[in-house]
Amino acid sequence: MNSLQSLPAEAPDHADALLERVADIADGPLAALAYRIDQEGHYPLEIMRALGEAGGLDAHLGEHPRFDLAIGAMQRVARRCGTTGFLVWAHQVCGLYMARSGNPALAGARLDAHRRGARFGGTALSNPMKALSGIERMALRARPDGHGGYRVSGVLPWVSHIAPGQYCGALAQVRDDRDRIQGEIMFLLECDDQVELRPCPTFSGMEGSSTWGIRLQDYPVGAERLIADPARPFIAEVRAGFILLQAGMALGVAQGSLDSILEVEGQLGHVNRFLDQRPDTLRAELEDLERRAGLLAATPYDDSRDYLLDVLDLRTQGADFALRAAQSAMLHQGARGYALSAAAQRRLREAQFVAIVTPAIKHLRWEMDRLCREQWPAGEETSA
Numbered sequence: 308m309n310s311l312q313s314l315p316a317e318a319p320d321h322a323d324a325l326l327e328r329v330a331d332i333a334d335g336p337l338a339a340l341a342y343r344i345d346q347e348g349h350y351p352l353e354i355m356r357a358l359g360e361a362g363g364l365d366a367h368l369g370e371h372p373r374f375d376l377a378i379g380a381m382q383r384v385a386r387r388c389g390t391t392g393f394l395v396w397a398h399q400v401c402g403l404y405m406a407r408s409g410n411p412a413l414a415g416a417r418l419d420a421h422r423r424g425a426r427f428g429g430t431a432l433s434n435p436m437k438a439l440s441g442i443e444r445m446a447l448r449a450r451p452d453g454h455g456g457y458r459v460s461g462v463l464p465w466v467s468h469i470a471p472g473q474y475c476g477a478l479a480q481v482r483d484d485r486d487r488i489q490g491e492i493m494f495l496l497e498c499d500d501q502v503e504l505r506p507c508p509t510f511s512g513m514e515g516s517s518t519w520g521i522r523l524q525d526y527p528v529g530a531e532r533l534i535a536d537p538a539r540p541f542i543a544e545v546r547a548g549f550i551l552l553q554a555g556m557a558l559g560v561a562q563g564s565l566d567s568i569l570e571v572e573g574q575l576g577h578v579n580r581f582l583d584q585r586p587d588t589l590r591a592e593l594e595d596l597e598r599r600a601g602l603l604a605a606t607p608y609d610d611s612r613d614y615l616l617d618v619l620d621l622r623t624q625g626a627d628f629a630l631r632a633a634q635s636a637m638l639h640q641g642a643r644g645y646a647l648s649a650a651a652q653r654r655l656r657e658a659q660f661v662a663i664v665t666p667a668i669k670h671l672r673w674e675m676d677r678l679c680r681e682q683w684p685a686g687e688e689t690s691a
C-alpha cells in the first residue's frame with residue numbers, strides 16, 4: 308500500500324499491516340544499525356526512507372489522520388533505536404506543520420515527498436515553545452522586508468534531522484523598525500547556502516540525529532516559506548499533537564528496556580526477582596500508558612485546557628517511565644548490559660534524552676503548574 312493512501316479509521320487490517328511493515332524495518336535493518344547510529348554517529352536516512360515508503364511517517368496526516376498509528380510506528384522504531392525514534396518524531400511534526408499550513412507551496416508535492424520519505428526535515432521549536440511559555444527569550448528575530456516578506460536573524464543551538472538540502476519548521480519574533488514586538492511568524496527554514504550550519508559538541512547519545520547549530524543573518528522568508536502568520540494560533544492548534552506524538556519515543560525506549568529484562572530472565576531470574584520494577588509491573592504500566600496515549604490520540608486538536616493537561620501529564624509520566632524502565636533493565640542485565648555494545652546502557656542515555664528534550668520534565672511541570680493556576684486562582688487553590 309502506498310503511504311499516501313490515507314487509512315480509513317474502520318480498516319484495522321490496514322493499520323496492522325502498516326505497523327507490521329514498520330516493525331519489520333525496525334527489528335531487522337534498524338536493529339542491526341543501532342550501535343553504529345549511537346556510537347559512530349551514523350545518520351540513518353536509508354532507514355527513514357524505508358519507513359516513509361512503508362507509511363510509517365505520515366499516518367497522522369491526510370484525510371483520516373491516525374495519531375495512534377503514528378505513535379505506534381514511532382514506538383516500534385524507538386524500541387530498537389531511540390535516536391531513530393526521535394528522528395521519526397521530528398519528521399512527523401515537520402509534516403504536521405506543512406500539512407496544516409494551508410500554504411500550497413508547502414502542502415502540495417512538497418508535502419507528498421516529505422510523507423513518503425523522499426525528502427527530510429525536522430523541527431526547531433524547542434526555543435519557541437519555551438519562549439511562548441515564558442521560560443526563555445525567542446532566539447530568532449524577523450523584520451518585515453517591505454515587500455510582504457521578512458528577513459530573519461539569530462542563532463539556534465541545537466536542531467536535529469537537518470543537513471544541507473533539508474529543512475525544519477522554525478519560528479521568529481517579528482520586530483518593526485522601532486524594535487517593537489509585532490507577534491511571531493512560523494516558516495519552513497530551508498538549509499540552503501544562506502544558512503550556516505555549525506557543528507555541535509559531541510553528545511553522550513543521539514549522535515546519529517544530525518544535530519546542528521543554526522545561524523541566520525537576514526534569511527529571506529517569502530510567502531512560499533510561510534507556515535503561519537501570525538504563528539500563535541497555529542502553535543495553539545498543533546501543540547498538543549506535537550507533545551502527544553513524543554509518547555512514541557518514551558513507550559519505545561521503555562519497551563526495549565522490558566525486552567532487555569526478559570532476555571536475561573531465564574538465566575538471572577532467580578536473583579533478579581529481588582529487584583524492583585520487575586517485568587510484570589513494567590508491562591502493566593506500559594499497557595496503561597499505551598491505552599492512555601491511544602485515547603488521547605483520538606482528538607489531537609481538542610483545544611480544551613483539560614485535554615492539554617492530560618497530554619502534558621502523559622508525556623511527563625512517559626518520560627519518567629522510560630527512565631525507570633531503562634534503569635531497571637541495566638540492573639537486571641548487570642555487567643553484560645554495561646558493555647559499550649549493549650542496548651541496556653544505550654537506552655539509559657536514550658531515556659535521559661526523552662526526559663530532557665523539549666518539553667523536558669521540568670518544563671512539563673512548569674506548564675502544568677501554570678495551567679492549573681490559570682484555572683484555579685491562588686485563593687481558591689488553598690481554600691479546599
Ligand SMILES: Cc1cc2nc3c(=O)[nH]c(=O)nc-3n(C[C@H](O)[C@H](O)[C@H](O)COP(=O)(O)OP(=O)(O)OC[C@H]3O[C@@H](n4cnc5c(N)ncnc54)[C@H](O)[C@@H]3O)c2cc1C
Pocket residue numbers: 397429430431432433434443464465466467468510512513516518663664665667
Ligand atoms: C541531542 C539534542 C538534539 C536536539 N534536537 C533539537 C531539535 O531538533 N529541535 C529543537 O528545537 N531543539 C533540539 N534540542 C534542544 C532541546 O530540545 C532542549 O531545548 C535543549 O536541550 C535545552 O533544554 P534545557 O532544558 O537543557 O534548557 P535549559 O536548561 O532550560 O536552558 C535554557 C536555555 O539556555 C541555553 N543553553 C543552555 N546550555 C547551553 C549550551 N551549552 N549551549 C548553548 N545554549 C545553551 C539554551 O537556549 C537553552 O534552551 C536538542 C538538544 C539535544 C541535546
